[in-house]
Amino acid sequence: MRGPFVQDKPIYVQIREIIEDQIINHQLKEEEQVPSTNQLVEFYKINHATVSKGINPLVDEGILYKKRGIGMFVAVGAREKLLEKRKASFMEDYIVKLVQEADKLEIGENDIIRLIKKVKSGDTNEH
Structure with missing residues (x-):
């Protein structure tokens, strides 16, 4: 707790x-x-x-x-139910908004993937 x-x-x-x-x-x-x-x-x-x-x-x-x-x-099966629910929520709360904002900023799919990989590697410096 x-x-x-x-x-x-x-x-x-x-x-x-x-x-x-x-x-x-x-x-x-x-x-x-x-x-x-x-x-x-x-x-x-x-x-x-x-x-x-x-x-x-x-x-x-x-x-x-x-x-x-x-x-x-x-x-x-509780864990699997929760994971499915959270994945659906993740998609709606984060991915949809990320793609919408990327479209506004004219950031392409490859650039989004590059930025995600950069963040996952711990490199959060700009560009």
């Missing part, structure tokens, strides 16, 4: 993202129990409703499942 929270995003969204990140990063594995709502409330010192609002969509989407009286667990 981690904290504290950033101000520009609702806490329940950040709770959800923390759990998603832990699944994506293999910190939480399939069929592994996740921290209970009460544990998250105590750890983060936040309202129970806030935690539930962050976790319930993960249950609704089949990322987590509940075992009555035992707790919540990571569902089989």
Whole structure:
């Protein structure tokens, strides 16, 4: 678990993202129990409703499942579902905007690829 929270995003969204990140990063594995709502409330010192609002969509989407009286667990295939969702979001949030801005600046596809390779290699100097 981690904290504290950033101000520009609702806490329940950040709770959800923390759990998603832990699944994506293999910190939480399939069929592994996740921290209970009460544990998250105590750890983060936040309202129970806030935690539930962050976790319930993960249950609704089949990322987590509940075992009555035992707790919540990571569902089989949860990581793959999250990766697909995040890739689609990445495309919309970053790639589409990158291409639109490159078009405005008359930056061609080869130049975009060259710039991406430059950034990935750690060379972020201009030109």
